[in-house]
Amino acid sequence: MPTVSPLIGCVSYRKTVVDNPSFDVYCLMPSYTDAVSAAGGIPVMIPLGLTESALRTLIQRLDGLLLPGGGDIAPVFYGGQENGTMWGIDEERDRTEIFLVREAVASQKPLLAICRGCQIFNVALGGTLWGDIATQKDGAIRHDYFRTHPRNFLSHTVEIMPHSRLHHYLGKTSSWVNSLHHQGVRRLAADLTATAVAPDGLIEAVEISDHPFAIGVQWHPECLVADDANMRALFSGLVEAAA
Numbered sequence: 001m002p003t004v005s006p007l008i009g010c011v012s013y014r015k016t017v018v019d020n021p022s023f024d025v026y027c028l029m030p031s032y033t034d035a036v037s038a039a040g041g042i043p044v045m046i047p048l049g050l051t052e053s054a055l056r057t058l059i060q061r062l063d064g065l066l067l068p069g070g071g072d073i074a075p076v077f078y079g080g081q082e083n084g085t086m087w088g089i090d091e092e093r094d095r096t097e098i099f100l101v102r103e104a105v106a107s108q109k110p111l112l113a114i115c116r117g118c119q120i121f122n123v124a125l126g127g128t129l130w131g132d133i134a135t136q137k138d139g140a141i142r143h144d145y146f147r148t149h150p151r152n153f154l155s156h157t158v159e160i161m162p163h164s165r166l167h168h169y170l171g172k173t174s175s176w177v178n179s180l181h182h183q184g185v186r187r188l189a190a191d192l193t194a195t196a197v198a199p200d201g202l203i204e205a206v207e208i209s210d211h212p213f214a215i216g217v218q219w220h221p222e223c224l225v226a227d228d229a230n231m232r233a234l235f236s237g238l239v240e241a242a243a
Helices: 030-038 052-061 091-106 116-124 165-170 229-242
Strands: 007-011 013-017 023-027 042-046 064-067 111-114 156-160 174-177 193-197 203-207 214-217
Touching (some): 007 030, 007 052, 007 091, 007 229, 030 042, 030 229, 052 091, 064 116, 091 116, 111 229, 116 203, 116 214, 156 165, 156 203, 165 193, 165 203, 165 214, 165 229
Parallel strands (some): 007 042, 064 111, 111 214
Antiparallel strands (some): 013 023, 156 193
């Protein structure tokens, strides 16, 4: 673990608590903050609703950034179209994360992007998405296990590119992963390199090769850290780069 614990900004998301009356909260699953803490970092939740000026000030004070999973990204941000399958769209969150990604890339701030985070990483840098993999991608396997199986269910393998930064941290060229999404990377942003693919060819991980640490994975390593030391290495890599 690093000598000085770095501050890792974790973007929160909005949920409505059903009560009388109902009210909104900003929240984040403990699995993300627990994984950061176990790696020696200090997680700091980033609320939505901040101005770009405030976000720029915040990311300058943070040592690293984590983008968690969540609902779908509004198609307006990648030239897509509503297709009747989309859920959980929050354009304020999209704008917040797109801004933070661009700031982190420009300032060489360490960044780990998970599931939806991997998708927004690609969109922020000019890539596009499959709005719904099952109905749009020919030959697609099932990827949407988020409502039917435990979050640590290993649903398929990914092939990892040798000599990639992802390979350096995971230490292998193939891994079983969980799969909790129905959207995914379609056209890869020019600044990104695909470093893992699913059996159907879907891009499952991306990175910026000349950045200290800028990795996106389509699966949820925070749900696998208790069972797989290799997945813990992703969070250790983020924290060490941030330190």
